[in-house]
């Protein structure tokens with residue numbers, strides 16, 4: 001079964017809502033979803049997954065420090081996350097508010113790891129990942145969860 005980690009930080013619950021929607025999408029696509037807050041994730045534990053989806057609230061136009069901490073600590077698995085599939089989701093207070101910059105900063109870190117990052121092809125969607133805690137954002141998050149399973153299954157690169 002394709003194993004997908006959904007790792008997120010959420011102080012007031014908005015990003016957690018999206019995390020749950022991503023996990024539901026993973027399960028509905030036949031994948032094995034693990035939902036964890038970022039502080040529960042040990043960087044070595046990332047090796048166990050075929051795909052990793054990271055979610056953050058937008059803080060001053062970028063990811064929250066707790067999410068960056070996990071990313072910085074993932075230096076210990078440098079060159080070992082290669083070819084895993086990656087994706088991101090975010091929430092912000094304002095309609096724009098820095099969603100795209102935050103999504104891209106997470107995807108950038110994944111690219112540095114040599115991961116295969118996926119965007120959001122939904123016509124009305126967020127382009128770079130799921131964005132926003134509203135119904136549209138949840139729809140995007142669900143779709144992203146389904147999609148990452150399909151891509152990881154197709155890639156299946158050792």
Ligand SMILES: Cc1cc2nc3c(=O)[nH]c(=O)nc-3n(C[C@H](O)[C@H](O)[C@H](O)COP(=O)(O)O)c2cc1C
Pocket residue numbers: 009010011012013014015016056057058059060061062091092093094095096097098133
């Ligand atoms: C320290 C801090 C910085 C924030 N910066 C932004 C920001 O730059 N743009 C924005 O639209 N919202 C900003 N917000 C609002 C949060 O991104 C928003 O409420 C988010 O949905 C919270 O997610 P959570 O409920 O998962 O914690 C900020 C909130 C905090 C606490």
